[in-house]
Amino acid sequence: MSETILALDGVSKTFNGKPAVRDVSFSVERGQITGFLGPNGAGKTTSLRMSLGILTPDRGTVSLFGGPPRPAALDRVGFLPEERGIYRKMKVIDVIVFFARLKGVAPAEARRRGLQMLEEFGLAEVAESKVKTLSKGMAQKVQIISTLVHEPEFIILDEPFSGLDPVNQYALEQVVRRQAEAGRTVLFSTHVMEHAERLCDKIVLIAKGRKAFDGTVAEALGQVPRRVTLEIVSDHDLSQVLAGKGEVHRETQGEQEVWIVDLGPGVDAQDILKACVDADVKLTRFEPVRAHLHDAFVHLVGREAAAPEAETV
């Protein structure tokens, strides 16, 4: 039986009369990687801050490890905020030890773990350097180490991939996977759907402060109509050939006229191919289109809501 690590129930928050989060409910189960998705300004950061008790909700309740987000519960959480920064004048290892000690790790153990993680992240040689001497990428790694050094049960990452180059984005994906494999629960927010699609067991979609979807990636993709794109050189009218198999229409893609088939319930791409062959249609292109989370997001919330908003917080 799964254990709920974090639960938001009917949570709302308003700033200066402008609602940032409206009646949002979702939960994060132990051992899962949960993606918290939405465009900029959707209310992700505010929701995460409420999850940690940094902000108090105007309405609704937050439960972290079965209770309110109290300091003792925070010791079991590792949080990487969206606005990233660390003490620039401190030594790398001292920063890591400081954050570990804030989470209750003994000084010697904090130092041992810090040095070990620096080694793992390829930063062993800068352990005694001042943070201000590091490159941006290195400093971000140090902050990730500071987030994980106390071996938290629950890891919350707010837009962890923003500002990272593709190599470091990939490296961070590996870190998230390793943490999940070690049995830790991960919740991360992002507006880049590809990361969530690759990593998440579960996603929560949010737009304009409201939850739009809560379920697995497969369930989200299942919301998007499956589609096949066809190009033909014969004079067939595919709307008649494929009648009853879904919605068929023509559209122009570049200089090409293509047929688009949104598959009906119980119909798959093979059925379309078979119908075309049976009707002697001369096909030059047959392309079942794989849906992505972005399509699911747009489908669920509409194009307007999927567009980024000015950040309120």
Added chain:
Amino acid sequence: MRNIYLIARREFLSYVATWGFWLSLLSVPLFMALGFGMPILIENSQPTRYYVLVDETGGRLEEAVFEQIARSREDQAEQVREAAREMLGDNPQLGAAIDNSMQLDNDGYIRVEAGTTDLNELRPYLTGDAELETADGPQPLFAAIFLSEPVPGRVEMAYWSTNLTDRDLRRDIRDALRDYMHLRHLVENGVDPALIEAAEDLEPVVRELNPERTDEAAEVTESERLPIVMGVATAFGLWIVIFSVVNMLLTAMIEEKGNKVLEMMLASARHHEILTGKLLGVAAVSATLLIFWGGLASIGGLAIQQLMAAADIPAAEILAALFDPALLGPAIGYFIVGYLMYGAVFLAIGSLCETIQDAQTLMSPMMLVMMMPLFLVMMAIDAPDSPIVAIASWIPLWTPFIMLVRLPQDIGMIEIIGSTLGMVVTAMIVIWGAGVLFRMGALNQANQDTVKSWFQFGGKKKAAG
């Protein structure tokens, strides 16, 4: 508590590792040494002045001048001895030291003979075109002074010198001539010189007595005034420490916000823990400074005590007056509350600002609030019972400074307890309010425009964040 300790420790260590801290640590003893040493240095570095004095009356005025100068110096020495006696009691060694310091030759002006009394012949020496042979080798002439009495009763001094700033010699001789003229006038009008001398020595015996005490104990001594001096010194010291420490808090807060560390901290510690940790960390920095400076002062005090003991001076009495627990206890209390009050305000200001430039807008009114106690303390020294000072004592932001000066003086318990209570309650409200502002500022839900909008009475209020 763990988080408060860790945050305070980090703050402390981050300051101790800076050059600014060490400069602050060493600056006070350095400036004190300079303060004591400079006058001596200036005196020693002043070149010896050589002058010629020509008495055209055949020596009558010259004799009178040097006699009057000697008498004047003796009067000054007696005044210093009297002040020292009041403060420290009778002491022959001290008296001898004062006499020695008041010697005539100590001024650095040496009279020389030029072999001529003609101004035209002296002029090249005065303008630096020629040098006069002296016991110290060839030297330029600083001044040539011609004394004459062309008409009986009309004494004249012609003072020739290219130096327009150093006027001590001119003043001394002019004063001596004036005194001589006064004396001669009285004598010529039949007054006995012995009578004049006796009249000059007449001094009232002044006893200052405290009506709260009786008999011998009623006499007020100078050492009893020391707590007041100590109170004033403590008030200024408190002001200087708070002023410098809150600026450290402000800049550290702005830097931390600029580094975007606060949100990471907030995931580990609560707002009040961060606020308290920072306040304590910087308080530890100021405590370190004070302990170091206090240590040096104690060493200096002990050395003085040793000297005074050797000279049979009641050092213990003086030190007891200076370190009276009735003053030290409240001083420490006022310092802590004052520091927390101002520190919390400046931390909140820092959390609202991204840069020092942002902070300056909010700092200006706070600076005015902080400057006022300086003027009020000066007023309280002479008039502790002035209505303005009494009212200002009740303004909680000023209470710590003004009450330190007023405490050693005779004020009512109601005033002491009432103003202190008001200050403590205000400090708690200020710290709570600063915590709220800090929380908003730390998460960028408020900035300096938010504070400005509170004061836009009747105008359009802007929403911040």
